[in-house]
Amino acid sequence: MNITVCIKQVPGTSEVEIDETTGNLIREGIDTKMNPYDLYAIETAMKIKEKNSANINVISMGPPQANDVIKEAYMMGVNNGYLLTDKKFAGADVLATSYALSQGIKKINNFDLIICGKMTTDGDTAQVGPEIAEFLDIPHVANVKKIMDINSTSITVEMDMPETVEIQEVKLPCLITVEKDIYQPRLPSFKLKLATAKRKVKNISFNDLDDDNPENFGLDGSPTQVLDVFPPKSDRINEKWEGTGKELGERISNKLKKLKFV
Amino acid sequence: MAFIRVHQKNVKNVEEAIKVCPFNAIEFKDDQIEITSACKMCNICVKKMPDIYEFVEGKKGEINKNEWKGIAVYVDHVEGNIHPVTYELIGKAKKMAKKINQPVYCLFIGSNIKHKAKNLLHYGVDEIFVYDREELYDFRIEPYTAAFENFINKVKPTIVLVGGTTLGRSLAPRVAARFRTGLTADCTILDVKENTDLDQIRPAFGGNIMAHIHTPNHRPQFATVRYKIFDTPEKNKTKSGKITECKIDKDKLISRIKVLEVKKKEKVKSIEEADVIVVAGNGIKKEKDLEMINQLADKLGGMVASTRPLIEAGWTDARQQIGLSGRTVKPKLIITCGVSGSIQFVAGMNNSENIFAINDNPKAQIFDVANYGVVGDLYEIIPELIKKL
Ligand SMILES: Cc1cc2nc3c(=O)[nH]c(=O)nc-3n(C[C@H](O)[C@H](O)[C@H](O)COP(=O)(O)OP(=O)(O)OC[C@H]3O[C@@H](n4cnc5c(N)ncnc54)[C@H](O)[C@@H]3O)c2cc1C
Ligand SMILES: Nc1ncnc2c1ncn2[C@@H]1O[C@H](COP(=O)(O)O)[C@@H](O)[C@H]1O
Numbered sequence: 001m002n003i004t005v006c007i008k009q010v011p012g013t014s015e016v017e018i019d020e021t022t023g024n025l026i027r028e029g030i031d032t033k034m035n036p037y038d039l040y041a042i043e044t045a046m047k048i049k050e051k052n053s054a055n056i057n058v059i060s061m062g063p064p065q066a067n068d069v070i071k072e073a074y075m076m077g078v079n080n081g082y083l084l085t086d087k088k089f090a091g092a093d094v095l096a097t098s099y100a101l102s103q104g105i106k107k108i109n110n111f112d113l114i115i116c117g118k119m120t121t122d123g124d125t126a127q128v129g130p131e132i133a134e135f136l137d138i139p140h141v142a143n144v145k146k147i148m149d150i151n152s153t154s155i156t157v158e159m160d161m162p163e164t165v166e167i168q169e170v171k172l173p174c175l176i177t178v179e180k181d182i183y184q185p186r187l188p189s190f191k192l193k194l195a196t197a198k199r200k201v202k203n204i205s206f207n208d209l210d211d212d213n214p215e216n217f218g219l220d221g222s223p224t225q226v227l228d229v230f231p232p233k234s235d236r237i238n239e240k241w242e243g244t245g246k247e248l249g250e251r252i253s254n255k256l257k258k259l260k261f262v
Numbered sequence: 263m264a265f266i267r268v269h270q271k272n273v274k275n276v277e278e279a280i281k282v283c284p285f286n287a288i289e290f291k292d293d294q295i296e297i298t299s300a301c302k303m304c305n306i307c308v309k310k311m312p313d314i315y316e317f318v319e320g321k322k323g324e325i326n327k328n329e330w331k332g333i334a335v336y337v338d339h340v341e342g343n344i345h346p347v348t349y350e351l352i353g354k355a356k357k358m359a360k361k362i363n364q365p366v367y368c369l370f371i372g373s374n375i376k377h378k379a380k381n382l383l384h385y386g387v388d389e390i391f392v393y394d395r396e397e398l399y400d401f402r403i404e405p406y407t408a409a410f411e412n413f414i415n416k417v418k419p420t421i422v423l424v425g426g427t428t429l430g431r432s433l434a435p436r437v438a439a440r441f442r443t444g445l446t447a448d449c450t451i452l453d454v455k456e457n458t459d460l461d462q463i464r465p466a467f468g469g470n471i472m473a474h475i476h477t478p479n480h481r482p483q484f485a486t487v488r489y490k491i492f493d494t495p496e497k498n499k500t501k502s503g504k505i506t507e508c509k510i511d512k513d514k515l516i517s518r519i520k521v522l523e524v525k526k527k528e529k530v531k532s533i534e535e536a537d538v539i540v541v542a543g544n545g546i547k548k549e550k551d552l553e554m555i556n557q558l559a560d561k562l563g564g565m566v567a568s569t570r571p572l573i574e575a576g577w578t579d580a581r582q583q584i585g586l587s588g589r590t591v592k593p594k595l596i597i598t599c600g601v602s603g604s605i606q607f608v609a610g611m612n613n614s615e616n617i618f619a620i621n622d623n624p625k626a627q628i629f630d631v632a633n634y635g636v637v638g639d640l641y642e643i644i645p646e647l648i649k650k651l
Binding site: 062063064065085086087089090091093094095098099119122124125126127128129130131133134135138139140141142143156160161162163164165166167168169170171174180219220222223224225226227228229230231232238239240241242243244245246248249250251252253254255256259261262 | 264265287297298299300301302303304305306309340400401402403404407427428429431432433434435436438439440442443444445446447448462465466467470471472473474475476477478479480517518519520521522523524525526527529538561562580586587594595597605606608616618620624629630631632633634635636637638639641642643644645646647649650651
């Protein structure tokens with residue numbers, strides 16, 4: 001069985017901000033890490049591998065630095081890693097990202113199951129998974145919170161809906177996006193770090209893909225465009241209260257009474 | 263191909279020219295400034311240093327926007343019980359449709375739902391398209407996508423709005439990808455231009471910035487919006503508009519998914535329904551200290567919510583999360599305790615009626631949105647407040 005997990009490198013603690021008075025950008029550290037939700041996707045693949053024999057690939061699209069997250073995935077025990085990287089992929093929105101990933105996934109080998117995280121902490125759309133599935137013409141199930149069974153032809157999962165839990169049996173190949181907490185992700189192992197230190201990350205560029213039309217990738221392949229960015233603003237009246245804890249507690253209480261909340 | 267052109271000659275200070283990019287996507291290599299593959303096309307460099315960076319538009323066949331008309335709202339429902347986000351979207355759709363003088367449509371997909379469609383006629387929708395088929399009883403992605411596709415091909419709406427519910431967030435991207443068009447998730451502001459381009463605004467890039475996004479050359483334009491972002495429109499006494507039943511081939515409704523069982527979850531009151539909310543933030547030092555927050559909420563007859571760090575720590579439940587990746591709330595009263603007020607959090611609560619914020623850092627961003635910003639130590643203030651109530 002071949003499982004492909006999609007993982008992304010996201011900013012670590014850094015946050016982009018705009019200084020409201022000067023209009024300048026404030027950048028803090030530029031450290032990066034693996035999208036935390038993708039750790040659950042990797043763990044799900046590893047758990048499946050423990051029961052069935054499986055080959056686990058991870059794929060990521062990003063700049064060359066994203067090699068690091070693939071290395072991290074090696075330390076968790078995945079077999080092969082691929083990085084889609086090319087200037088032609090830059091500026092991709094959800095559609096262009098999903099399309100490039102679907103092209104990359106096709107390039108790797110046959111796949112039975114694709115696993116995505118619930119969402120990324122920087123894009124935060126939770127859309128890439130369903131769009132990849134559409135481009136690969138396979139069914140998908142989002143919000144999977146439990147794998148009940150998997151065999152060579154189908155997978156049975158629990159899908160978490162607001163009012164219900166649905167048990168769905170899906171024919172393979174298919175794509176699932178997994179909830180946080182589906183399994184506790186393992187930590188990268190030092191032993192695996194040594195063992196995989198020399199293992200290469202295979203890079204896939206635009207020229208390696210079946211679709212040779214650059215207009216389907218990167219900014220050109222992106223229907224949505226950012227027109228402008230700006231700091232959030234608020235125009236509500238606001239008061240600021242200062243004083244001792246005792247004074248302030250009392251002041252809140254009085255105000256709440258006046259507003260008829262008590 | 264569209265790209266960012268660098269006017270190397272105008273570069274006076276290399277370091278500054280590189281630093282303008284918040285994503286580290288500008289490099290200095292072989293004596294040249296270069297845009298790397300990390301570029302997110304946020305256009306910040308173009309805006310900040312227009313003499314150096316220029317956005318060059320690609321040449322593309324313009325689509326004919328006149329072929330696409332109307333604003334469609336996907337009716338989110340469970341067994342015909344319509345999710346309230348649907349009405350909020352209808353309200354927004356109507357406001358926008360008036361501006362461009364176009365109709366508002368609803369798309370209702372399910373099984374045994376026909377009779378429920380009538381209720382929508384009280385909200386001034388022009389036409390409701392109903393796909394009522396046995397195969398559409400459970401939500402399975404392929405048949406639902408097929409019905410959606412059928413609707414778009416038939417009606418050709420210029421804008422499609424989908425609620426940012428669990429179902430909507432799975433269905434909308436699938437349909438958008440089928441039409442190879444854009445989808446902007448979790449918009450917090452929507453408006454429409456005269457040429458029917460949709461202005462979409464949402465927090466972006468994981469940072470404290472808002473992005474204004476548009477879909478200039480693709481139709482339909484898809485957007486998802488969370489529950490409680492827009493206002494619910496008034497229900498009209500009289501009905502207007504019509505219901506159209508739609509046909510679709512049986513073989514389009516085939517699915518590779520079998521639903522084996524649907525287990526009802528115990529219904530818990532969600533924070534979205536609460537009139538009063540007390541929010542625990544990272545200023546809470548120990549799990550045990552949540553007791554104090556619970557007490558305060560009890561005194562006010564409200565519910566306890568939290569920010570993401572506490573959920574990640576396992577102290578609170580994911581269903582209690584307010585924010586961009588949690589729930590959006592609009593209570594009559596909200597008291598935040600030890601919350602810094604990050605843009606992602608604020609996006610989920612800034613429409614609340616009365617906002618009290620307790621934070622010991624006078625510079626905390628939460629004070630920008632609070633009506634009553636209380637600067638002080640929550641460990642001193644809250645016990646006193648509980649005593650006084
Ligand atoms: C894409 C994305 C989506 C996100 N979605 C969400 C989301 O949906 N919801 C969400 O909450 N977060 C979300 N986040 C995280 C968000 O950016 C912030 O990290 C988070 O909201 C911070 O939570 P906080 O304010 O509780 O903690 P902190 O930022 O750590 O703030 C704690 C505050 O408490 C104050 N404080 C400390 N001690 C005391 C005391 N004794 N008395 C009074 N005040 C005290 C401090 O001054 C500080 O301001 C998201 C982030 C990203 C990138
Ligand atoms: N650039 C990327 N490379 C690989 N996987 C990605 C990328 N972007 C998103 N994904 C996958 O899609 C999921 C949802 O991402 P998003 O739609 O950005 O919230 C993530 O958890 C990843 O599994």
